[in-house]
Amino acid sequence: MTTALTAERGRPPALGATVEDDGIHFAVYSENADEVTLCLFDQYGARETERLRLPGRDGNTRFGFAPELPEGTRYAFRARGPFAPAEGHRFDASKLLVDPYAIRLDRPFVYRPELAAPPSRGVDSGPFVPRCIAERPSQEGRPLPFAPPGFTYEMLVRGFSQLRPDVPVRLRGTVAALGEAPLLDHLSRLGVETVELMPLTASLDERHLPTLGLTNAWGYNPICQMAPDPRLAPGGFAEIRAAVEALHGRGIRALLDIVLNHSGESDEFGPTVCYRGLDNALYYRHAADDPSRLVNDTGTGNTFAADRGPVLDLFRATLRRWVEETGIDGFRYDLGTVLGRLPNGFSRSAPFFAMVAEDPVLKDRIHVAEPWDIGPGGYQVGNFPPPFLEWQDRFRDDVRRFWRGDDRTVGALATRLAGSADLFGAPGRKPSDGVNFLAAHDGFTLADLVAYTQKHNEANGEGNRDGHNDNHSWNNGVEGVTTDPAVREARGRDVRALLATLFVARGNPMLTAGDELGRTQGGNNNAYSQDNEITWIDWRRADRELVDFVGRLQRLRRGHPALAADAFLTGEAASGGQPDVEWLREDGAAMTVADWNEPHRRFLGLRLHAPGGEAATVYLNAGRDEVLATLQSPRRGSGLVLALRSDRPDAEAAPLDPERPLPVAARSVFVLVEENASRSPQPAGSII
Incomplete structure (x- = not known):
């Protein structure tokens, strides 16, 4: 069966393959190609059945409509144009190209040397390139309402x-x-x-x-x-x-x-499977003094030109597609x-x-x-x-x-x-x-x-x-x-x-x-x-x-x-007149300039106050020895609880006597919280 491809019903703004009840629209953007060809395959993607030049052109978009072509059709493209590396062009019609707007492929990519063979060798890469599958998008994705990502x-x-x-x-x-x-x-x-x-x-x-x-x-x-x-x-x-x-x-x-x-097409010696073959000069950044070389700000061989309109359009469509699908x-x-x-x-x-x-x-x-x-x-x-x-x-x-x-x-x-x-x-x-x-x-x-x-x-x-x-x-x-x-x-x-x-x-x-x-x-x-x-x-x-x-x-x-408030700690007064943080030495006194500049200091305490008066204290001891920390008194009606100590991960929370120094183990973090005295853990659970 010969597929008809017409420009009369084309939809050039809809790049990629757009499935309708009575056929499929195809559209490809390229500023420098002379011609773009649609390649169709059998239902298994094993055999290329037809090559059809996209007949329509609207600015730099080539397009065409294939009546009666069904959803699930396997397809790809080829593009003809100059192979002029000195001008940034690397067109090669022997290379099969996946659609940058494709939403499904029939097989994974597998690297083969044929994908990077120069045009002079005339190696057809068709057998080694995945086929795109034309599908209707569902647009059934429903994200949750926005919130910071948290953990x-x-x-x-x-x-x-x-x-x-x-x-x-x-x-x-x-x-x-x-x-x-x-x-x-x-x-x-x-x-x-x-x-x-x-x-x-x-x-x-x-x-x-x-x-x-x-x-x-x-x-x-x-x-x-x-x-x-x-x-x-x-x-x-x-x-x-x-x-x-x-x-x-x-x-x-x-x-x-x-x-x-960047893309997986790597540097100028890499494979031609998509962007390079459709318009190398458009998609990638090139060295100002030598357009044959690609800018490598990514360490992978190439860098997308994210500020160019057509590339930005592709990125917008990509992000929206993932959210909506x-x-x-x-x-x-x-x-x-x-x-x-x-x-x-x-x-x-x-x-x-x-x-x-x-x-x-x-x-x-x-x-x-x-x-x-x-x-x-x-x-x-x-x-x-x-x-x-x-x-x-x-x-x-x-x-x-x-x-x-x-x-x-x-x-x-x-x-x-x-x-x-x-x-x-x-x-x-x-x-x-x-x-x-x-x-x-x-x-x-x-x-x-x-x-x-x-x-x-x-x-x-x-x-x-x-x-x-x-x-x-x-x-x-x-x-x-x-x-x-x-x-x-x-x-x-x-x-x-x-x-x-x-x-x-x-x-x-x-x-x-x-x-x-x-x-x-x-x-x-x-x-x-x-x-x-x-x-x-x-x-x-x-x-x-x-x-x-x-x-x-x-x-x-x-x-x-x-512990979780989304506000910078500044040391300034929060609600109740308490500072949002007090930076503490081992003896419970505030850190001084000399303390901050002490080269071998391995201990730091911080007492945190949240709006509403809730408080927590954290001790970090990176030293090799235990440190005795002088505790801060809890609020009236509250008890001080050692909620967690990293040196003993299975230890249960236990009450503390604020009048007694707390031995903070070497190489550990201790977290203390205040709890209503009537709900504080009983001494039997002590971990001190």
């Missing part, structure tokens, strides 16, 4: 469930597994408020990985930003929507980590500085930021930026405009340095505990504009942070050259795995102290999946290429006591406004 749980979907024994085998490693009761129960047990899903969009391995027998586990190498990766969501948007609804049913929001800074509550933007970069540098007024703030679908979603890239002026923590929240690497580094035992760190620690006003203190900003974390997918796991002084990335096949070198980590006397009970106990104590610090600080706490279980990557701090037991959570070895401890921290935080 956020960063999750590698495949690694989270791949080894979970009580999840059906067919669901393990997929988004659908997130709807299973055992995994939902785990999130609820922790008190997770928001799950941040690492990339779900269709992605392609870097070209060096297949030769090493490796694959990209993280997915930060996308091709089709609107199409779910068939390996993670074989059921497409419907599968993701069901998982999001299951999370919503537990009161948990869902964010999608999305990569709009899945009900996702917002996004985390990988290397978000790229989205604000103009030809003359980063700008808070960049078109992308304005688009998000004004779009009726997007403006009330959660938007979290990773506020750095490797380009010029790439570090922009604290400089993103509303409504963007930002990852907070300064919190990570300053807290690590304090607990590692570095000198002169107590002042920086206090700044992070107080909400990081040095970064987010501009008018209109709050501590909840910052996302605090100790560890993330990119770097050591929390367990490895206290077990390795050096990275151990040999499995990545790059001679241990990849990954961060300055990790602010320590090993408690032995590098890596050990059976020494004293070293293991010290590491557990340090992990709990770090976690307690995270949950008593102002801002949104974020934990990476598995860190609450004691997960290790064997010292690998760049495990992007390890789709195996290195990144998969081994639930059989889970530290159940640590899970309970994290849940307890979250309940404590949520239950006490003095």
